[in-house]
Amino acid sequence: MSGSVEVRQFLLRYDGADAGSGGVPSQRSGQTEAPRVSDDQVRRARLAVAAGALDADDCALLLDMLGLIPDEDGELPAQR
Template sequence: MYGSLDVRKFLGQQEEESMRSSGGVPAPRAGEPGRVSPEQVHRARLAVARSADNAEDCKLLLDMLGLTPDEDGEPPVAR
């Protein structure tokens, strides 16, 4: 358990340093700069769900952020 705490602390420090050196704004990834990957959509949905007060709040936030799938099953943010 002690080792995993050290790893999390180290990773947190690395992330902070990375954010400071890049000015706090992540650079576009290689490839199509405007595209959002399915993994990013999944992680965003999880973050919203963890932060929401209740199911209705979660649904509203997901919809506002374009993370709710449309008729084609694709979220607007991924288009």
């Protein structure tokens, strides 16, 4: 799979971002303090999911589970 190297690089880039927390993200305390997910982060996440998906149905399911498919209002749950 040609995308597997890209996916590994994507995951490694963010793996050490919170080295002090042992790799477990901290709970968000409030919307005003939570950083927003950028459009570029969404695009890269979609590419990573697509590269690792088994087929189109698997990709759609994973994107939906991660909040990367727009809801009825056209907003991404991951960017709320």
